Amino acid sequence: MDQHKFDERIQDLVEETEVKPARREKKEKPKLKESIYSLRPDELEQWLKEHGEKPFRAAQIYDWLYNKRVKTFEEMLNLSKGLREKLEANFVLTTLSTIVKQESKDGTIKFLFQLQDGYSIETVLMRHDYGNSICVTTQVGCRIGCTFCASTLGGLKRHLMAGEIVEQVVKVQQQLDETNERVSSIVIMGIGEPFDNYDAMMNFLKIVNNDKGLNIGARHITVSTSGIVPKIYEFADEGMQINFAVSLHAPNQEARQKLMPIARAYKLDELLEAVRYYTKKTGRRVTFEYGLMSGENDSVEVAEELSALIKNIKCHVNLIPINYVPERDYIRTSRSKIFEFEKTLKKNGINVTIRREQGADIAAACGQLRAQERSEETK
Numbered sequence: 001m002d003q004h005k006f007d008e009r010i011q012d013l014v015e016e017t018e019v020k021p022a023r024r025e026k027k028e029k030p031k032l033k034e035s036i037y038s039l040r041p042d043e044l045e046q047w048l049k050e051h052g053e054k055p056f057r058a059a060q061i062y063d064w065l066y067n068k069r070v071k072t073f074e075e076m077l078n079l080s081k082g083l084r085e086k087l088e089a090n091f092v093l094t095t096l097s098t099i100v101k102q103e104s105k106d107g108t109i110k111f112l113f114q115l116q117d118g119y120s121i122e123t124v125l126m127r128h129d130y131g132n133s134i135c136v137t138t139q140v141g142c143r144i145g146c147t148f149c150a151s152t153l154g155g156l157k158r159h160l161m162a163g164e165i166v167e168q169v170v171k172v173q174q175q176l177d178e179t180n181e182r183v184s185s186i187v188i189m190g191i192g193e194p195f196d197n198y199d200a201m202m203n204f205l206k207i208v209n210n211d212k213g214l215n216i217g218a219r220h221i222t223v224s225t226s227g228i229v230p231k232i233y234e235f236a237d238e239g240m241q242i243n244f245a246v247s248l249h250a251p252n253q254e255a256r257q258k259l260m261p262i263a264r265a266y267k268l269d270e271l272l273e274a275v276r277y278y279t280k281k282t283g284r285r286v287t288f289e290y291g292l293m294s295g296e297n298d299s300v301e302v303a304e305e306l307s308a309l310i311k312n313i314k315c316h317v318n319l320i321p322i323n324y325v326p327e328r329d330y331i332r333t334s335r336s337k338i339f340e341f342e343k344t345l346k347k348n349g350i351n352v353t354i355r356r357e358q359g360a361d362i363a364a365a366c367g368q369l370r371a372q373e374r375s376e377e378t379k
Contacts, residue, residue, distance in 0.1 A: 037065065186221045319355065
């Protein structure tokens with residue numbers, strides 16, 4: 001499916017499921033300067049050649065960006081003044097400024113960053129026994145329309161550039177530098193649908209995975225999708241060892257499309273066929289993310305139905321007790337029902353874990369802090 005048809009299909013499904021306000025006159029979008037973090041090493045070498053510079057300078061620039069983590073081009077002292085001026089004229093080094101930083105008692109830190117054009121995005125640092133994980137955002141807002149998620153409030157404003165996604169990791173790493181820690185893993189599960197911004201997401205993956213950059217191993221990176229079927233096939237064919245997750249949340253078509261309007265565009269059987277292709281092509285298992293919502297999808301009967309649906313797929317289920325979001329009506333499942341659901345899946349031979357709750361004392365739910373602090377963006 002070409003990009004134009006894909007965009008139309010997603011837009012159609014959103015329009016089917018939302019009552020839209022009267023269209024406001026579109027404001028002219030500000031021209032955004034390209035982030036230096038958007039360039040892979042080969043692209044930076046090419047840019048240098050085109051601007052009369054030696055391509056070996058790319059390695060020096062990458063060292064300043066990702067190892068020394070400087071905040072201005074002026075600090076790149078082994079580059080000539082002329083080259084620094086060229087970089088300054090063509091690229092921006094800092095696209096994000098911190099608006100709010102919330103810190104939980106469990107060490108989770110949520111950042112609300114402002115972009116060049118004034119929009120805001122969220123990034124979350126989570127601390128685990130095995131290291132520090134960061135959850136990054138790929139879009140300003142989201143057009144997928146999941147009914148339990150605050151990210152989709154106000155719809156999609158724009159896609160992020162690859163460099164704006166990379167810079168989220170750099171910003172958090174700069175914070176960790178103060179305590180001599182490092183980002184050890186990345187999950188692409190923040191605001192937005194990563195496969196709806198596929199090219200920028202893939203560039204991001206190649207940049208953070210590069211050994212000249214942040215050098216975060218592919219097996220320490222997870223990307224999640226709500227189920228954009230054509231992109232799952234494309235991702236499977238990329239041949240990367242990135243961990244792959246699918247937001248499932250329901251065991252049948254009717255229940256899933258109630259929670260996730262994307263299921264009207266890409267049916268559950270289409271999605272599972274694409275997932276089987278992914279597991280066969282890559283030899284890797286898929287993680288099904290399953291958010292438990294009281295009275296919606298958390299009964300033992302539903303767990304039995306889910307077990308039957310996925311029993312022949314190489315997979316793992318990650319049960320997520322949803323964070324309460326004031327703008328949404330869903331209620332968190334009780335602990336006893338979570339354990340009953342888990343026990344039922346295990347009895348049926350399904351690999352399952354319960355996601356550890358983090359950041360319960362801050363606005364940790366995806367899109368929640370942005371909805372609180374920037375309500376004008378989410379209306």
